[in-house]
Amino acid sequence: MSERRWSIGELARASGVTVRALHHYDRICLVSPGERTPAGHRRYAEADVRRLYRVRTLCGMGLSLDEVAVVLRNAGDDLDSLRGLLTAQLADLEIRAARIEESAQRLRGLLARLAEPAMPEPEQFLATLEPLSVDVRRYLSDAQLTTITEQAAKLGSGAVERAKTEWLEVFALLRQHLLDGTPVDDPAVQELVARWREIADAFRPGDPRFEAATTALWDDNRAGMGQELDRRIGWSGPGGTAEVVDYLRKARAAGESICDEKDS
Template identity: 35%
Template structure:
């Protein structure tokens, strides 16, 4: 007699690749590709060996599509999902950030409307009103964070904000999820005694450099300034202020050796 677990598994609804592709608006080829790269693998197979997606697979499919709509690449999506991040937390954080942006935009809209009324009436806006407008414009920009403010000048902070805005909502996940996860993976490899020439370490170093270029827009001066900020204030920028400085120094040296091998 089958166990309750086996009975539950047999009663669980599954989808073959064709119906799931049709329901999700994807192609069979796309689902096959995601299976091959390990992004979305069907948990079960039929007796004939066909792919069979379970309800949990469909949940992961939804997460993949949601993150892809934010402009993330497949590798980044895999990192986000495999990192074990609570999706509810990400949604809450993203929602909070979106609501804050909407509130700032609403304030900016009201002040622009008042300014337009003043100009339409051929009245010169007062200094106080212009300062309030400047404040509202500043509130709608992407905050670089107090840690970066200690190391970058205003022009560099504005440049970072502009590049982040150009990346769209996906910038949140690149910065808040993938970037810290890459450092955690690199540190785990370092403490395990992995050779910096190991392809896994080299891939992490290459991806970190790619993210740096995305957020700096390829500006080498800006990139160097951010690297200096990381070197001098790694705890604050990583969100892990308890991490010892010597561990960060060792990790930087470890990644630098991996970069030298890749050249």
């Protein structure tokens, strides 16, 4: 029997990946349709569907699209390769399940304490939340954290909420430029970088070591933080938070290079 073929719309509906994402994968040669009809319409074969599965699985493990391309460049479309990928995916899910179970146990303990007359200590709430986020105290000093808190209080809750809204708007626009393949030195991208810097500067303490600390925080926890932020924002598919941050960094570096050229 001949293999089944999928149109781009059929594959999008069956896989839960948007048509825009499939177009993007095709543009960057990550997942391309194996055939085209005489009229030029895309037709995906079974091997293309398996490759799409690999891409989405690796992205789900926190790899950027560039990293996924490197992995797939050296991977074959055979049972051993697929078995290895599924084994890695299962291990990743088991780690997540263990973290969820740990969080559940802590919450059970907290609920048990709430049945008592006294309110649980703040440390218990923090301990319950710890598995769900990164321990920033490994990277930022108490003084730096206090400065951030004081600065937020000084700005007021209204200004903080407006800053969050603007930050998300800038981030979403950067994501769209990333998906569209806009060069990082494009003026529109550089304008967004300037807006992002203004928002960040409003909360940064004067300590010059702060940016180095936050950079290390992100680099050490890129995959987990990216996935957590994707869940909070409601993003899925290509152009996740981690990829947008990588794009933002490249754009910042390009902007600094442009400034250096002007100065010289």
